[in-house]
Amino acid sequence: MSRPPVNANAPDLAAKLDRGVLSTLLGYVLRRTQSAVFADFAATFQAAGAALTPGEFGLLVLVTRNTGLSQMALARALGIDRSTLVPILDRLQARGLLVRRLSPTDGRTHALALTPSGDKALARFTRLVRTHEKRIASHLSTAETRTLIRLLEKVRAGARSV
């Protein structure tokens, strides 16, 4: 799903350029942090021999907790177009993690659900995500992590009011 920059780490070591005001910009710091976190997520899964993006993980959680939801509902929840969702579901379905069932009530929609195999895989993925979360928060106290999440939600609220 969302953009895979496997960078954000090594580069900095080599590039001590003048970033001027950039480092004081919340948007810039946010972007760099998110990039590093993405790289850590990818590294965590790769090290475990698993392949999943943060977006795919979020999708699987959404489906398992809202079994039977339609592609439109899922696309809205993910904030992407319904046409964008199609190849993503194709891939997860091809991996045997998820199925498109026929909706008994509305012939236009698909009822999405995880397969038993998908459920098992998600349990494993969830453990990997916890490992990943522990590492990215390793320099933060529990209180700081809570504060960070709270402040991030405030930023999101501010950005939402465009």
Added chain:
Amino acid sequence: MSRPPVNANAPDLAAKLDRGVLSTLLGYVLRRTQSAVFADFAATFQAAGAALTPGEFGLLVLVTRNTGLSQMALARALGIDRSTLVPILDRLQARGLLVRRLSPTDGRTHALALTPSGDKALARFTRLVRTHEKRIASHLSTAETRTLIRLLEKVRAGARSV
């Protein structure tokens, strides 16, 4: 540059699905916030009739503050491959914002620099970025913004140690 999800806002309004543990995951909240911030950035520039991505802005700042740097150095600073940088520079050059000069000392490298037009454009872009920054931080006090940036850098440090 980095991934353009113009979503993150409207979707939530429509999608009140069970997100389970997702909302407690730092990585997830970070990703959603970054997505909303990206959308705000795009909206700010679009409203002003300007077209620029956060990545392009960062690139321009890096070039103007390190005039004469090579494409390799810039790619490293941005954390992308040198081949990825080529079409990005092509576009900015086509817009007349930036030039690839011949390096007087090393025939293999290009010395990157902003054009006078690029300098003027960047001044305008910087004003737009400040507007954008003000809005995304509008629900935060100055102290909270500082704290947020500090905590984000800590997360980045944690993620870097993969």
Added chain:
DNA sequence: TATTGTTATACTCTATAACTATA
């Protein structure tokens, strides 16, 4: 008519591999 899912198409970001010019 409106909605859902799909397909076709088109960008952009991302990378790897191979080519060229230069060091």
Added chain:
DNA sequence: TATAGTTATAGAGTATAACAATA
């Protein structure tokens, strides 16, 4: 040999527009 920039190619995320099936 090694490095810098380019090109070719490929994969993934994103979107819009149009189409078929269904409501």
